[in-house]
Amino acid sequence: MNQIRIDHGRIIDPANKIDRIGCVYISGGKIISVTDEPAGFKADTVIDAGGQIVCPGFIDLSTRLRDMGHSRKATFKSEVIAAAAAGVTTLCLQPDTVPVIDTPAVVELIKELAEKAGYPRIYTVGALTQKLEGTELSAMLSLKQAGCIAVGNANQPVRNLLILRRAMEYAASHDLLMMFRPNDFWLGNNGCAHEGAVATRYGLPSIPEAAETIALAQCLELAELTGCRVHFGQLSCKRSVIKIHQAKKYGLKVSADVAVHQLHLTENDMTPFDSAYHVLPPLRTEDDKQYLRQGLAGSTINSICSDHQPHDLDAKLGAFPETEPGISSLETLLPLMLKLVAQHAITLEQGIACLSANPARVLRLNSGALTPGFSADVCIFDPKRDWQINSENWKSQGINTPFWGQTLTGRVTHTLQEGMVIHRL
């Protein structure tokens, strides 16, 4: 039986309120102790984590790995390497794959691809409606039985509220979590940038905050009506944070995440017409960014996701509005989280919780912590190591990141998934 000891690292395990220097003992793919050496433990492998932080492996609530119909953008093979290098040990695949995750067969296919890529912890989010078209319910129970961890409609809005209501009722009947990115189709008006001074100056079709907040408010009402558990994904603006805060105070069982780039970039950071900044929801204002940060600090928003969307070069070459939205963002997840800590927006413990314990709670997983008996999903990172985002260091097939060429601080040195070292720097 493979036994691993991780030595001398600063162990931060928010779920168990641990923050101290010590050793982590792993055996048979499970954590067996984070305190004393268990009797009869004989390490086959010792990882020296001196000067580094040892924490639960990260859980990403919104990821695209492309592949299948989009393998020219990225493949499971390329992206699981990126995920491992990012310290991510569990990820949620959004249903807008090609083909859409709306039948058990597609779920099975993804499981096979995940096994083949040597990265078993890919959870699928099943489509809420067939083909994500927002007109007919998907076979949610079959999807759940096939292994879907939640249902959602990815970036496709459900335009008809009656159908959304029915879908939420049906999901609630099977105790399924709905992941929802609030986004009103009509108000969004095919925009590609935040409705603000920058879009006005550059004549870009724009999306008002209300496209998000109105859809959010409607969904909150339906959550109360239907009793469906809802997790709101990739919030982008101040008024969304306020609405979630009020809903939680009122007693609704909802949770929310934010994509990591929304916590750092605003419309003003966009180099005009640089498609690397084309992302949905769009980059908004400084005020929105500050509110999102406060939302994290005050636990209104409890998770940070990568919203990883790798693209091929062609997808980003063109006039801004015709380029495809999305940022390749797995590998910048940790350094951008650490930047929030460095800027005193959140504490390190909060940051790690937002990437592990909290998303685990959203998904009701027995992971995201270094609790003895839990699967040994561990991330070890050097919080002080600088590295440049360049083709030498970058693993994802998608190089579509506005941070390309920049030097960021904090790098994952080891990633363990079920006790296997899947990444070593």
Added chain:
Amino acid sequence: MTYKAELSSLPAQTKLMPFGYNLQLNAEGKLKHFLTIEGLDRNLLTEILDTAESFAGVSEHQVKKVPLLRGKTIVNLFFENSTRTRTTFELAATRLSADVINMNIATSATSKGESLLDTIRNLESMFVDMFVVRHALSGAAHFIAQQTAPHISVINAGDGQHAHPTQAMLDMFTIRQIKKDFSNLRVAIIGDILHSRVARSEIQALNTLGAAEVRVIAPKTLLPAHVESLGVSVSHNLSEGLKDIDVVMMLRLQKERMSSALLPSESEYFKCFGLTEEKLKVAKPDAIVMHPGPINRGVEIDSKVADGPQSVILRQVSNGIAVRMAIMAMAMQTLPSAPGKSASTPSTANTGTM
């Protein structure tokens, strides 16, 4: 990784490099591309106007040509239909003795960037020197300028709702001809500001040249969010908004604005925002009326005003040639010496040799 190998084998300029407005200027700070008014200073805009003035006589000569761009090939790359802009660009290029190729590439807004890039690559290999680009999407001219071979200049003939800088410069030229100086001018721009690339460029040009006030007059549905951030004051009422105005710039109203619920009807629009003799009386008595064309008579402007004594609409069209000649010659760096200061240099120096 094969993808990265592929990336490194791409032509040097095919990179996801940051765009920037210094893209328009070369290392000496001279015009290289003309994509937007933004980022160009007052001196440069004045230089364009002065150079245009020196070309203004060329069209009236018996031989309407100067040899500044002889041997150069200019491609009019029109992804969106246009008659007058393309024609004036073509005339301007011909009068500078360039060879001109017109390409009308009808494309839908959903066409992929690859084809745009492929078109550029193909034309590049035919040794062209300049692209004049019109495209339905904002940022298209920037994209082409960023991707194209370093010796090629790109002139933006209108991109989406972003910019139409040559139209703005010919309007500045027309205003300066009549009003001489910008510093005391109050200019009103009326109509569909939201969708107008002309309006955006006019506002930037007027502010750069130091106009006293730029006022936009439109219903809220036709104004972009935070429009004041462009450096304008706002009015929703034409009769009140025209008070003290020296220059009235009308914008064309597209028919599709009615079907997308931005306006109830043409007649209601005309009632509120159509320029009539009656409403024009509110402006200064010597106010001029401009329109980038094509005009919708009876929708945004009454025929009596469009053809009236205060209208300079046709003068705008003829000025388009001289201004576009100036911009093309400047971007190709073929002017004999820095004009600007002595406005007469290029025309006398060059027409004389013909």
